[in-house]
Amino acid sequence: MAINKQIHLVSRPQGEPGTDNFKLVEAELPALRDGQVLVRHHFLSLDPYMRGRMNDAKSYAAPQPLNEVMIGGTVGEVVESRNPGFQAGDKVVGMGGWQQFAVVDANQPGLLRKVDTTHIPASAYLGAVGMPGVTGWYGLTKICEPRAGETVVVSAASGAVGGVVGQLAKARGCRAVGIAGGPDKCRYVVEELGFDACLDYKLHKDTKSLATALKDACPNGIDGYFENVGGMILDAVMLRMNAFGRMAFCGMISGYNGEPIPMQYPQLILQSRLKLQGFIVSEHMNVWPEALKELGTMVATGKLKYRETVAHGIESAPEAFLGLLKGRNFGKQLVKLI
Numbered sequence: 001m002a003i004n005k006q007i008h009l010v011s012r013p014q015g016e017p018g019t020d021n022f023k024l025v026e027a028e029l030p031a032l033r034d035g036q037v038l039v040r041h042h043f044l045s046l047d048p049y050m051r052g053r054m055n056d057a058k059s060y061a062a063p064q065p066l067n068e069v070m071i072g073g074t075v076g077e078v079v080e081s082r083n084p085g086f087q088a089g090d091k092v093v094g095m096g097g098w099q100q101f102a103v104v105d106a107n108q109p110g111l112l113r114k115v116d117t118t119h120i121p122a123s124a125y126l127g128a129v130g131m132p133g134v135t136g137w138y139g140l141t142k143i144c145e146p147r148a149g150e151t152v153v154v155s156a157a158s159g160a161v162g163g164v165v166g167q168l169a170k171a172r173g174c175r176a177v178g179i180a181g182g183p184d185k186c187r188y189v190v191e192e193l194g195f196d197a198c199l200d201y202k203l204h205k206d207t208k209s210l211a212t213a214l215k216d217a218c219p220n221g222i223d224g225y226f227e228n229v230g231g232m233i234l235d236a237v238m239l240r241m242n243a244f245g246r247m248a249f250c251g252m253i254s255g256y257n258g259e260p261i262p263m264q265y266p267q268l269i270l271q272s273r274l275k276l277q278g279f280i281v282s283e284h285m286n287v288w289p290e291a292l293k294e295l296g297t298m299v300a301t302g303k304l305k306y307r308e309t310v311a312h313g314i315e316s317a318p319e320a321f322l323g324l325l326k327g328r329n330f331g332k333q334l335v336k337l338i
């Protein structure tokens with residue numbers, strides 16, 4: 001019987017997680033029942049939301065159960081099928097989790113989606129043409145509602161979501177300004193992704209300093225802000241928001257380990273008549289087809305660029321995930337499993 005290597009969550013972190021919160025488990029693959037397919041995963045996606053699932057706390061989603069396979073998006077290939085809708089060789093995207101193989105009840109709607117890898121690489125379905133891409137598309141188009149000539153700022157700009165936001169804003173005729181950690185990421189955001197400017201927040205020790213740099217990078221102020229980080233970056237951006245600006249609250253990664261991230265200037269929401277809206281991309285499945293169509297076309301035609309950081313082997317997933325929470329990834333963090 002074939003062995004399936006998996007990573008389980010075995011304890012909940014207090015503050016920063018460690019590799020000891022995870023355990024490598026070797027499980028036997030069961031025989032397929034009617035309706036099921038066996039998927040061999042080629043790539044596993046590592047995403048910041050997984051940190052939230054490790055907590056046993058009130059949130060928009062249930063906690064990851066202990067001693068079970070960690071949740072995660074996957075792309076792979078059907079290797080065996082007892083479902084008439086799928087055959088061996090089909091490339092599929094699903095939520096297969098941190099493991100080499102998954103047995104999927106393919107009759108359940110939405111669990112497994114066939115994808116075409118002729119013009120789009122399989123891994124992109126976990127990034128620019130997948131959940132992170134749709135996240136960027138939704139927050140930008142539905143909440144920031146950018147108009148040509150306006151200025152859009154995005155934090156974690158070199159990442160899977162942030163990179164998409166700036167490029168879509170440019171395609172809509174906006175000035176796109178990124179905020180990212182370190183000179184290499186900032187250079188990439190401008191030179192490769194085509195943003196107009198990118199600020200290295202690590203060069204600024206306080207809100208005032210970052211807000212001054214933003215004033216130079218955004219001479220007409222900020223109309224749309226796509227928030228991925230929180231804390232000092234959010235405060236600095238708020239000081240530069242134009243009246244009636246729109247702020248999409250997508251993520252607040254600087255507080256994911258429980259760090260307090262108070263907002264320094266809430267009065268600006270009133271004074272600048274700002275719109276702030278949080279969103280969870282999986283609650284907007286109705287826009288996914290429209291978003292994926294635009295993102296897929298842009299990737300296939302080379303108009304939407306992205307970068308990947310790839311760890312190798314399921315054993316490397318915990319370490320790679322911890323790196324993602326510290327900004328050691330450069331672009332979409334993946335684990336290659338074949």
Ligand SMILES: NC(=O)c1ccc[n+]([C@@H]2O[C@H](COP(=O)([O-])OP(=O)(O)OC[C@H]3O[C@@H](n4cnc5c(N)ncnc54)[C@H](OP(=O)(O)O)[C@@H]3O)[C@@H](O)[C@H]2O)c1
Nearest residue numbers: 048156159160161180181228250251252254279280281327
């Ligand atoms: N609302 C939704 O439905 C939804 C869906 C997907 C993702 N998200 C959120 O979107 C954000 C980006 O996700 P992603 O998948 O594209 O990840 P990512 O940007 O590819 O990777 C995370 C990046 O966050 C930055 N970071 C980490 N810790 C930080 C800190 N303490 N302060 C400042 N920056 C920090 C790092 O970049 P630097 O080196 O530049 O600091 C790191 O590379 C996350 O907040 C995530 O939770 C939300």
